[in-house]
Amino acid sequence: MGDSREAKRVRNLLAAKDAALNLNLDLSRRDVLKIAGYGSLAAFIAACGGNNATTTTGITAKGGTMSLGSYNTDPNSKKGTQAIVDAFTAANGGTKVKLNTVDHGTFQNQISSYLQGTPEDAFTWFSGHRMRFFADKGLATPIDDVWDAVKSNYTAGFEASIKGNDGKAYAIPTDYYPWAVFYRKDVWSQHGYTVPTSWDAFKALCVKMKADGLIPIAFADKDGWPAQGTFDILNLRLNGYDFHTELLTGKQKWTDQRVTNVYKKWSEITPYYSPAFAGLTWEQGADQLLRKQAGMYLLGLFVSDEFKASGSAADLEQLDFFAFPDMGTQYDAEKALDAPIDVYMLTKKSPTLQTDLGQAKAFMEFVAKGSTQVLYWQNAPGSIPTANDADTSTYPALTKKAVQIVSQAKKITQYFDRDSRPDYSGPNGMQGFLLKFLSNPKQDTTSLQGQMQAFWDSLPPE
């Protein structure tokens, strides 16, 4: 849920309802086709298509049909997905793509049932633990052949992000966005602030900002997931990538002294947070930065959406960011950060996948192209293309810097709720625990850490 689209769900409630309505219509239509029989489905659509004859070349096929389940319901990303689909149809001999767009939150919540039922051939998803989980359960089709054809277009970091626990490739990474500390250039130059590179300088800056009447750090955790970004970066800086990933997958204990240290360090900056942060949405936090009330904001690149929504291009031009400061540990050198990667995957149980496999693989190859990803980025600029051959010449400075900060990182994490199991990271678990910690950051966290571990231990084996 560490995702702008997910968070926007609450705000765009009515829009989401519309999306759900679309889903129903699609489902009923699909049901009708289902009654007609899976066997005749492909033939039926092909017959309607007329000249959509399938021609197979190696692993991919032109013409024919395929289906895609998408969670991109945000207006921008929805437009972007449609643009990709249209371009694919044009480039692949008129392949008809049946696009089923489902509200982002609904899609995420129903993913287990979706993948076990009668899903589309391809679907949008996240990399990281959430991808490996469904790969392990045999609900995704490995695409090593496609990956071998496109992997020269990707860096090693991306390759690692789409490998299952069995070493097979399961997804095509298409876009990502980094988490960093955002600020307004005009506010900073007005007060003469400089980018802090150490923890002490960061805290000193907070003191200065407070004296200048600013909220030093905008913080908004009503949605529960934004606090996990701060936990991630503090744990990465203090205890390193290996400990972080092991902790999130249960190989380390939450009662560990190293976790206690994270909360101790965290409590040093909580006095500089927005007042009443537990009642603020991330958009309201972004507004504090936008309206020059707050000095800094640790968030994903999607904070720029809010600056764009202000309608003033000048605001967006003032937006800048820096990597979270070093904490003086050996792990500073990792330059690790959260940069969630969105991917396309193939399902396993799609009734049409056998007939459409060639087209679906052609689609996977197509979305691995830089030109395709730029097409999407033009519609949804918060999502940076992942392919090496993406044309970066039209990137604005903010995007260029985001690319740079990620390429400098030696370790990349996917965000707490994509790196850990969803039952642990959700409102029931870590979201609630972190809010409990934040309600009194100076508390002795021993019992809270005990609760975190007890909750982990109570979860059934994955």
Next chain:
Amino acid sequence: MANTTARVAPARTQKAPEAGALVNRRKRRYTLLTRHDKILIALMVGIPLTLDVLLVWGPTLASVGLSFTNWQNIGPITGKNFVGFKNYQFMFSGYTLFWPAFTHNLIWLAWLTLIATPLGMFLAVLLDREMRGTRFYQSVFFLPVVLSLVVVGFIWDLQFAPTDGFINNALGTAKSSNLIDWLGNPRINLFSILIATSWRHIGYIMILYLAGLKSVDPSLREAARVDGATEVQTFFGVVFPVMAPINVIIVVITAIEALRAFDIAFITNQGKNGLELLSILIYNNSISEASLVGFGSAIAVILLLISLVPIVAFLSRVMRTLA
């Protein structure tokens, strides 16, 4: 029973003119129902019963069954999934959200019973007095009832927002450093959403009670007035007892509203940080991406047991009146 029928049946048939025909059938159970009646009854009982078993008792029993497993909505349920009472054990001892959620449901019930419902009844009594503008007030108070709770939650979300919200700005606390965090402070946010719930609940109760008041025989009040009773005496001594059937419905509705509370807390912050409710725990565990279906079912079973209390109380009362 069989004996009685056997004894009564011949006694009756002796008097009947076509007794000879009936003697042959004596070995069958005597019945007054024709074949047509039997088919009709079988259909009238059978169809609702089948639907009830399929749609209500089936899922209920399935939930009870699932509550003894750790099934995660993936793959078939095998013997390995059965964990006995582990879910219940963890719920009562290790799960830090269960007792808060339980308490919040109780607070919800107490608030609705002691504050919102009496307020709604009070408004109904006032509006019943045919003062000027009754219709206007009636529609104003009733307006929130036509909104879904999700919309109500959304509206109040905007009112309660810490910096942009109407309430903090009206109180002048929005700019201060210790502004009131209506929805984020776990000590007060439950009461914030209870205010939002009451906004709708009061109108609902008001309209129900008003309808009841209108049906009270005016001659009763006249008689009370003639006897020299005050307004208060008339209400509590005459009108209130006469309204007994409506009162029962109001009590049941209030209890049900408290038990099914979900929407407002969920739309506010997915029911965490002080807004935990049993229904939300069920959702967050079993229906969300978490897919802890077994554990969620265990919570659902507990909620079912709690819900049975008002249902049984209501039904036993209804049965008693019928009998």
